[in-house]
Every structure is written in C-alpha cells, then in structure tokens.
C-alpha cells in the first residue's frame with residue numbers, strides 16, 4: 001500500500017463528516033431535514049440576477065484567461081472603495097490579494113506565517129478550518145474561551161492569559177461561525193489593545209460582515225490605528241455565491257506585516273490566480289445594487305427569532321441568541337443525564353431517530369464547543385418548525401426513557 005502523508009492523517013472536517021451517515025439513510029429513501037449546511041444557495045436564497053448576468057457577460061467579453069496573481073485591478077479598486085465607504089479604512093492596491101475563497105487566503109496566510117511550534121489563538125468554538133490548517137503547518141491552535149452567557153463574546157482575559165512568545169496571531173471571527181456572535185466595539189478594542197501590547201497581529205475573518213440582525217458590524221481594522229490587522233472577506237455569504245470561490249485578504253498597517261505580506265504574495269504567485277471570470281462578475285457585486293442584503297437579513301432575522309424562541313422551549317436544550325451570520329449554537333443541557341456519551345452520539349442519535357441533521361459542537365472546539373450542536377437558520381420557517389418539532393419529540397422520548 002502506498003502510504004499517505006503523516007501530515008494528512010489528522011485532517012478531518014466535522015461539518016462534512018456527519019453527512020456520510022445521512023447519505024446512507026437517504027439512499028434508503030429516508031427524508032432528512034438538513035440543518036447542517038452553511039450554504040444559503042441550498043435553501044431559498046439565490047444569487048442576485050445582475051451578478052449572474054455579469055458573469056455571462058464577462059465570459060462573452062473574453063475574460064477567460066489568467067488574471068494577475070494578486071487579482072483583477074478593477075476588483076481590487078472596488079474593494080478599496082468599499083473599505084473606505086463602509087469602514088473608513090484606507091488600503092493600497094498592493095495590500096489586497098484576491099483568492100479562491102477565504103479558504104485559500106487562510107491556507108496561504110498560515111503557510112506564509114507559521115513555523116512548527118508556533119501558536120495561533122483561535123476562538124473557542126471556531127470555524128474548524130483555523131485549527132485544521134494551523135495543525136497542517138505543524139503549529140498549534142490554542143482556543144480562547146468565548147462566553148456563552150454573554151452571547152459568545154470573546155473572553156478578553158483568556159486571550160491575554162494564553163499569549164506567549166510563540167503566538168503568531170489572534171483570530172477573530174465576527175460575526176462568528178458557529179455561534180452567530182457579533183462582537184461588541186468594546187471587546188474588539190480591548191483585543192486590539194492586547195495585540196498592540198504584545199505585538200501580535202490580529203487575523204479578522206469578516207466574511208459575514210453585512211449579515212447582521214439588530215446592530216452593525218465593526219470591522220477590526222477600523223478600530224486599530226496602529227496595530228496590524230489582516231482581514232479576510234469574500235463573496236460566498238453576503239453575495240450568495242459560495243460556488244464561485246471568491247475571497248480576499250487585506251493587509252492593514254503593512255509596515256509590521258511586510259515580511260508576511262511578501263511571503264503571502266510569493267505563494268499567491270506560485271498558485272497563478274483566482275478565477276478571472278468570477279472576479280469580473282464580483283466587480284458588479286460591489287458596484288451594483290445591494291438591495292438583496294436587506295431582504296436576506298429580513299428573512300434571517302425572522303428565522304433567528306423563531307429558532308431562538310422555539311429551541312429554548314424544548315426541555316433539555318437552551319440557546320444564546322445569534323446576532324449575525326446564519327447559525328445557532330444550542331447547549332444540550334440534557335447531556336448531564338448521561339443519555340449520550342458525546343455530543344457526536346447525540347447528533348447521530350437525532351439523525352437516525354428523528355432524521356434531522358445538525359453538527360456536533362465538539363467539531364468546532366473540543367473544549368468550548370463540547371455538549372452543543374450547530375444548526376443553520378437558513379431553512380424556511382416551515383422546515384425549521386418541522387425540524388424543531390421532531391427535535392422536541394426526540395428529547396421528550398429520550399428524557400422519559402431515562
């Protein structure tokens with residue numbers, strides 16, 4: 001047998017892992033209610049028509065060759081305008097690189113900045129790729145606590161406690177996947193102060209920035225005058241094109257970041273470029289009508305309100321209220337009854353018994369995500385109602401049997 005690399009052995013992705021047993025059930029004709037997929041286009045959300053038209057037009061106009069490795073100049077200029085207008089932050093053309101989704105930006109950045117034994121501070125719970133790609137670089141992800149009772153705001157003291165001379169960055173995900181937390185201005189400023197004090201850059205993932213329900217999102221770079229901030233953003237979520245794989249990275253205060261930025265751009269050149277035709281269409285995304293965002297948030301707010309209320313009515317479940325993105329991260333309080341050994345057992349039991357698919361919380365952090373699950377609030381109210389009714393019945397049955 002030809003051996004796979006040692007490095008590949010630790011790679012597993014909780015979000016996709018639970019899909020396999022669900023597929024087996026579907027093969028047998030069982031209908032599964034999917035509350036596991038972070039892809040709005042799988043539900044009743046669609047890409048704005050003018051973006052689809054722009055994609056078609058770009059292909060017909062001949063934008064089918066390679067683009068510059070750093071990205072299409074017009075798209076980067078449109079991003080500069082957006083950053084100035086939305087966040088009052090100034091970027092230069094060379095501080096931006098367009099990537100194949102935020103995922104590629106994250107891979108390249110961690111390749112460019114982590115050596116073995118380096119540490120990256122990540123939110124607990126987190127979007128799993130941060131831990132996964134850090135480990136892939138033989139470095140260590142260190143989760144810092146986020147406080148469930150405070151709507152999953154980062155615990156600033158815990159960040160400070162975990163900083164060492166090996167810390168290469170503090171990751172913020174705002175709004176957050178999997179918790180839906182929207183970070184307060186105060187908390188962001190406190191984290192910026194810590195980063196400045198210890199001379200550690202902040203890596204701020206803002207892919208859900210305009211998906212908020214009650215208050216606006218504050219970009220970290222807009223609150224960091226003299227602290228280096230590397231921001232990730234992209235088109236998958238707010239512009240409803242996850243399959244186009246369009247993301248970007250922004251380097252703020254490039255002085256301290258020169259070396260990392262240079263390494264990033266060298267790696268970016270070695271992978272040629274992101275999709276040129278999709279980049280052209282994304283210019284229209286930024287410059288064209290933005291009406292869809294209001295409508296998406298209206299639908300999500302309604303689904304958030306319903307999910308928050310309904311889940312909290314179920315015995316054995318309790319949840320904090322998400323303020324952005326499209327996730328909810330309930331606590332399986334009934335875990336203390338010993339019915340399931342792990343949250344993954346709970347998820348598989350729920351899948352087989354009630355045919356509802358969610359993702360186990362420990363897949364997002366073995367410490368701070370444990371005994372929770374992540375559900376998306378993307379399905380219609382009717383589907384959500386059906387799923388939560390099934391969950392309620394399942395919980396009643398399990399608690400009665402106990």
Ligand SMILES: Cc1ncc(COP(=O)(O)O)c(C=O)c1O
Pocket residue numbers: 038100101102103104127173176177205207234235236242245246247
């Ligand atoms: C916080 C966060 N960052 C990045 C990504 C990946 O984004 P992209 O589609 O741009 O690779 C996701 C996808 O779910 C996410 O939740």
